[in-house]
Amino acid sequence: MDIKSVIEGLDRLFADRESEKVEDYLSVYLEQALTEGDAGSAITIINELIGFYRDTSQYDKAEAYCGKLLPFMERAGLKDTIHYGTSCLNIANAYRASGKLEDSYRYYQKVFEIYEKVLDEEDFRYASLYNNLALLHQENKEFGKACEALEKALSIVRLFPEAVVEFGVTYTNLAASYMNAGNLAQAEDASDKGLAIFQNGLEGDYHYSAALCVAGDIYFAKGEYEKAVSCYEKGMLALKGHVGLTHAYFRIVSNLQTTFEKMGRPDSLKGLVISKDYYETYGKKAFRKMGNLSGVAFAKVGEGSECFGLDDLLSKDHDFGPGFCVFVTKDQYEVSGKQLEEIYASLPAVFRGFEKPDTIKEAPRNGVIVVEDFFGRILSLDEEETAYLIDRNTLPEKTWLRLSDWQLRTVTNGEIFDGDGSAFGNIYKNLKKGYPESVKKRKMAQLLGEMSQSGQYNYQRMMRRQDVYGAAFMLHVFESNVIEFLYLVNDEYAPHDKWLMKEAESLKKGREILNDIKELMGIIPDLKIYQKRDMIDWIGKDNEEDPVLYHIDRIARTIVNLLQEEGFTKSSDPYLEQHIPYLFQSYQ
Numbered sequence: 001m002d003i004k005s006v007i008e009g010l011d012r013l014f015a016d017r018e019s020e021k022v023e024d025y026l027s028v029y030l031e032q033a034l035t036e037g038d039a040g041s042a043i044t045i046i047n048e049l050i051g052f053y054r055d056t057s058q059y060d061k062a063e064a065y066c067g068k069l070l071p072f073m074e075r076a077g078l079k080d081t082i083h084y085g086t087s088c089l090n091i092a093n094a095y096r097a098s099g100k101l102e103d104s105y106r107y108y109q110k111v112f113e114i115y116e117k118v119l120d121e122e123d124f125r126y127a128s129l130y131n132n133l134a135l136l137h138q139e140n141k142e143f144g145k146a147c148e149a150l151e152k153a154l155s156i157v158r159l160f161p162e163a164v165v166e167f168g169v170t171y172t173n174l175a176a177s178y179m180n181a182g183n184l185a186q187a188e189d190a191s192d193k194g195l196a197i198f199q200n201g202l203e204g205d206y207h208y209s210a211a212l213c214v215a216g217d218i219y220f221a222k223g224e225y226e227k228a229v230s231c232y233e234k235g236m237l238a239l240k241g242h243v244g245l246t247h248a249y250f251r252i253v254s255n256l257q258t259t260f261e262k263m264g265r266p267d268s269l270k271g272l273v274i275s276k277d278y279y280e281t282y283g284k285k286a287f288r289k290m291g292n293l294s295g296v297a298f299a300k301v302g303e304g305s306e307c308f309g310l311d312d313l314l315s316k317d318h319d320f321g322p323g324f325c326v327f328v329t330k331d332q333y334e335v336s337g338k339q340l341e342e343i344y345a346s347l348p349a350v351f352r353g354f355e356k357p358d359t360i361k362e363a364p365r366n367g368v369i370v371v372e373d374f375f376g377r378i379l380s381l382d383e384e385e386t387a388y389l390i391d392r393n394t395l396p397e398k399t400w401l402r403l404s405d406w407q408l409r410t411v412t413n414g415e416i417f418d419g420d421g422s423a424f425g426n427i428y429k430n431l432k433k434g435y436p437e438s439v440k441k442r443k444m445a446q447l448l449g450e451m452s453q454s455g456q457y458n459y460q461r462m463m464r465r466q467d468v469y470g471a472a473f474m475l476h477v478f479e480s481n482v483i484e485f486l487y488l489v490n491d492e493y494a495p496h497d498k499w500l501m502k503e504a505e506s507l508k509k510g511r512e513i514l515n516d517i518k519e520l521m522g523i524i525p526d527l528k529i530y531q532k533r534d535m536i537d538w539i540g541k542d543n544e545e546d547p548v549l550y551h552i553d554r555i556a557r558t559i560v561n562l563l564q565e566e567g568f569t570k571s572s573d574p575y576l577e578q579h580i581p582y583l584f585q586s587y588q
Contacts, residue, residue, distance in 0.1 A: 001033050003041040010048060015204065017241045022052050039076040043069070043083065047090050055206075057247040059098035066091045082125075085114030089129060096136050108133050127156040127166060134173055143181035150174040165205055168197035172211040179218055188222075191215045209238035213252055220255070225263045232256040233353030240355075245317050253316060256353060268352070271306020271320060272415060278322035278351045279417050286343050287326070290336070297327040297419030301428065302365055302378070307414040310499055322351035323366030324417065327424035329390070333370050340368045371424045379407050390423065393430040400439040405484065409493035434491035444568070445580045447485045451559075452577035454478040455552045460543065463530045471525050475548065482517055482555060486510045489566060509566075513558050520551040 006029050013022055026049050033042040046069050053062035069087055078084050092107035111129055119125060130153035137146035150173050157166050171194030178187035191214055198208040216231030236252045243249075253269070260268040267273045279298055287293060304319065305311040311320070326340055333340075344367050349356050359367040363377065376386045385399050395403075412432040419425050435443065455478030462471035480497075483504055487494040490507045494500060504514055529545045542549060556574050563569040569582040 001029070001036060001038050001041040003033075003038075003044050006041070006045070007048070014206070014242060019052075019056070019243050023049075026052065039072070043073060043076070043078075043087065046072070047087055050090050050094050052243075054094045054097045055243045055246065055248075057097075059094070062094040063098060063100075066094055080114055080117070082114070082118050085111050085118070086125070088114065089132065092136075093132050096132070096139060099139075101136060101139055104136055108136065122156055122159060124156060124160055124163065124166075127153045127160075127163075127170065129153075130156070131166075131170055131173055134177060138173075138177060138180065141180075143177050146177035147174065147181055147183075150177055164197060165202065165207065168194045168202065168205075168211060169207050170194075171197065172207065172214050175218065176214045179214070179221060184218065184221060188218050191218050203238070206242045209235045209242070209252075212238060213255070216252075216255065216259075220259055220262075225259050228259045229256065229263075232259065236353040237350060237355070250313060250316070253353075254313060257313070269316075270309065271304070271311045271315070272300055272309055274322050274352055274354065275300040275306070275324045276415065276417055278347075279324045281351070282347050283324060283344075284418070286347060287340070290339065290343070293419070295328070295332055295419075295422050296340070297325075297416055297422040297424035297428075299325050299327060299414060299416040299419070299424070299428075301325060301411065301414035301416070302374070303363070303410060304365055305499070307410075308495060308499060308503065309413075310502055316354075319357050319365065321354040321357045322348075323357050325364075325366060326368045327371050327374065327419070327422065328368065329371050329423050332423075333368070337368055337370075344368060371427070374424075375411060375427065378410050379403060389427060393426045394436075395431075397436070397439060400435060401442065405487065405494035406496045409495045412493065413495075434493070435488070440488060440491075441568070441583045444485065444488055445583045447481050447488065448576045448580055448583075451478055451481045451485065451556070452575055454481065456556060456575060456577075459525075459552065460546075460549060463525060463527070463543070463546070464539075466527060466530065468525050468527050475520075475525065478552065479517055479521060482513065482559070485559065486513060489562060510558075510562055513555055513562070516551060516555045516558065520548065520555070523548055523551065 010022065010025065013019065013025060026045050030042060030045045030049070033039075033045060046065050050062050050065050050069070053059070053065070069091065070084070073079065073084055073087060088107045088110045092104045092111065095101070095104035095107065108129070115123070115126065115129065130149045134146040134149040134153070137143070137149060150170060153170050154174065157163055157170050160166070171190045175187045175189075175191035175194060178184075178190055191211070194211045195215055198205060198211050202208060212231045212235035216228045216235060219225070219228035219231060232252055232255055236249060236256070239246070239249050239252065257266075257269050260266060268277075283298065287296075287298070300323075301307055302325065305315045306320070326344060328337060328340065347356070357366060359365075372386050372390060375381060375389055379385075379395075379399075380403075381389065381399070385396065388394075388396055388399075408431060412428060416425055416428060420429070434440065454474045459471050459474040459478065462468075462474055480500075483500055484494050486504060486507055486509070490509050492503075492507065495503050507514065525548055526546070530543060533541075553574065556576055559576060560569070560572060560574060560579065563579055564572075569579040571579055571582060573579070
């Protein structure tokens with residue numbers, strides 16, 4: 001195998017920012033090397049795979065190859081050779097990255113043992129060893145030792161003026177160690193030297209992102225937050241371009257968030273804020289060049305946690321970045337849709353350290369979106385229902401009744417930035433008011449019936465039958481229905497289940513009920529308290545020892561009080577199903 005050509009191909013993948021192809025690329029050549037019995041090429045490729053998996057935070061895969069590499073080399077008669085030592089160094093780096101610091105140190109010691117036997121003490125390979133050992137000392141908070149190791153590395157690198165990247169890497173690592181050791185002035189000096197090296201034509205090097213982030217840390221320590229933000233944002237883009245969304249990438253995002261908090265701008269990385277700021281900074285000016293935009297709405301509404309204001313660090317692992325919706329009707333799109341799309345496509349590809357997401361044609365979340373398609377897709381409307389909505393800014397009652405809350409919440413979340421009086425804006429504002437009164441009462445009646453059946457009736461019947469799983473399921477149904485009821489009584493649409501509890505915190509009516517539900521969720525049904533009698537002896541008797549029943553009754557009585565306060569019932573009966581007739585009397 002021409003291993004040199006294989007490595008050149010690997011370098012091209014990284015240069016072209018196609019890291020997602022690296023695993024398959026290397027795996028194919030590894031299989032070929034093993035088939036051909038080419039041990040040397042196989043060892044090189046395995047080392048490359050270990051490094052790739054380490055840099056992309058795929059630690060289990062890295063460790064799997066670590067466990068295979070040295071035995072393979074020993075069978076090939078390469079034990080205690082310089083190649084064996086280099087592989088030990090790669091393994092040590094992988095264990096360090098995965099947090100197995102004792103294993104990492106053990107392999108670093110092996111490297112020293114081999115290098116001392118076969119290398120001159122000023123051999124360039126010692127510089128790499130000291131650099132990586134320093135990173136382990138940093139992980140162990142031994143910053144003095146890290147500085148010592150890096151100063152040794154620097155003394156060796158200076159003997160090789162052509163090793164420009166290694167100079168930059170060593171200065172970067174030294175800057176981080178100096179800073180953590182409390183030597184800020186020395187840290188800044190080393191950081192400036194490292195950055196200068198990379199910014200002299202080496203911005204495309206993988207290690208540039210680390211130099212930027214260390215500089216950001218130093219600016220943060222000095223209180224120069226704007227400069228820190230700039231470094232972190234550039235560092236995010238540089239790292240993502242090379243290895244994608246790794247643990248290291250999210251550490252930078254976390255540092256950026258902390259910096260914005262120090263600046264008094266804690267929401268700067270919230271998706272909705274990024275979208276609005278992106279529109280205000282670039283979109284508004286660009287689209288105004290078209291002239292009359294009275295029928296167009298600029299907004300961030302629809303699918304995605306950022307539209308609900310519920311995104312966090314974990315939300316930034318897919319489909320996240322600056323973007324907004326340009327809502328037009330079908331008729332408007334026929335006239336100016338292409339021009340609007342061209343303007344949107346021309347907007348900057350990067351904002352606040354994030355790249356503009358690609359537009360998904362089948363289910364667009366950003367860019368030019370046809371109003372009829374948006375509501376039709378998410379609300380599952382047919383042509384007649386869509387026409388009704390466009391014409392009247394509301395829906396037929398039969399449509400209201402069949403829709404799920406999460407669908408309506410999805411089309412009324414987020415924010416309109418400009419274009420309140422547009423077709424989209426008028427529909428958005430009208431739907432956002434909540435269900436029509438007649439629909440609201442019918443849904444409320446259905447929930448009251450389900451709550452009484454699941455919680456007040458079937459839970460205890462399942463427990464009497466010793467069916468704890470059936471009882472637990474009934475309890476879950478009861479809890480879900482109570483939460484949905486709280487949204488309904490607050491004239492809010494309940495979101496998708498995963499956000500149900502989080503968004504419930506913002507509801508104003510029924511706070512006591514929400515608190516009781518949280519307590520109830522923490523109780524596990526206990527069969528032992530039902531085993532004191534047989535099934536027949538429980539007929540007609542409530543188990544007063546069951547804390548679940550206490551909470552169900554307490555919640556039901558509080559719901560009745562809320563129904564009375566809202567004018568939905570005149571009864572005080574604690575059995576929720578009994579209040580359904582009052583809802584329909586008032587409706588009729």
